[in-house]
Amino acid sequence: MLPLHENLKGKTAVITGGSGVLCSEMARELARQGVNVAIVNRTLEKGEAVAAEINSAGGCAIAVAADILDRSSLERAKDSVIDAFGKVDILINGAGGNHPDAITDVETFTEGHCQKSFFELEETGFNKVFSSNFTGTFAACQVFGKELLKQDSPVIINISSMSSYSPMTKVPAYSAAKSAINNFTMWMAVHFAETGLRVNAIAPGFFLTTQNRNLLLNEDGSHTPRSKKIITHTPMKRFGEPKDLLGTLLWLVDEEYSGFVTGITVPVDGGFMAYSGV
Known part of the structure; x- marks a missing residue:
């Protein structure tokens, strides 16, 4: 079990896509740390379960x-969070994902x-997937950003x-x-550094989630050819587990641990990026 970060107690975190496999684990850990958590996602029932x-x-x-x-939808969500907790200290932009309409069937083109x-x-x-991953992050930063700036040590964590x-x-x-x-994270870090x-x-390596399970596992639970490529290229020879992200998350949201850290993207990938394949 991770140690408690006492100075996180009483803070408020907004997590978009908070009912997802990875972000729900983040939500549970932040709550264990004494953080008030707002789960923000399209399907209310899924958020309510978390x-x-x-x-x-x-x-x-x-x-x-x-x-x-939907900007008006986000504004209403912000009002609900302020009504419940009075402030926002942490914004985690976890909403996004992929969709079959933006995925090719083949890895390389052949005539x-x-x-x-x-x-x-x-x-x-294509636009739907790009927007849900990038434009949605931009919009959430705008809507919740002014509330963040009212706090002493606000933090935004984007998911790469x-x-x-x-x-x-x-x-x-x-x-x-x-x-x-990644680029937007650096831009925002510079733009707001003096505030x-x-x-x-955080850039997760390869984790099994609801959205990618069919790409990575066969019906019998065995690895697909794509999955085998990933494991071969991951020196630690396994998929990540949601708990693997929590230490990095706590480090980045705790001002006492990372107060001079801004504008970076941290890979949590089992060595995937370090391996050349040779």
Whole structure:
């Protein structure tokens, strides 16, 4: 069990996409640290399930329904958080993900193909994935940013990806959006540096989630060919577990531990980025 960070107690964290596999684990840990947690996602019932689990364990959490691509929806969510907790100290931008409409069937293009390649991707699908990962982060930062600036040591944590550094095949919209997240994190860090607002990002390696499970596991639970490539290229020879992100999260949100750290993206990847494949 991770040590308690006493100075986090009483802070308020807003987590978009907070009912997801990775962000719900973050929510539970922050609540254990004494942080008031607002789970913000489109499906209220999913957020309520996470909030109920936190509250039953002695933490303090609420669920708020909001679409990160709907500004008025985000504004209402902000009002709900302020009504409940009076402030926002931490914003974690975890909403995003991928969609089949923005994924090719083939890794590389060949003439005469009969599967979906780059040329069969629809612009609406591409835009939806890019927007949900990048534009939604931008919007949440704008909506909650003014509340963050009212606090002494506010923090934004964006969620990046391995694909931001070296784009994965088949997922061009997702890769482009996550690369933009890294750049945007640096831009915001500079823009707000003199206000005391720190902006950093976490780039998870390969974790099994609801959205990628069908890409990485066969119906019998065995690894798909794509999954085998990932494990081969990960020196620690396993997928990440949600708890693997928590130490990095606590370090970045705790002013006493990382008060001079801003504008970085931290890979939590089992060595994936360090391995050349040779």
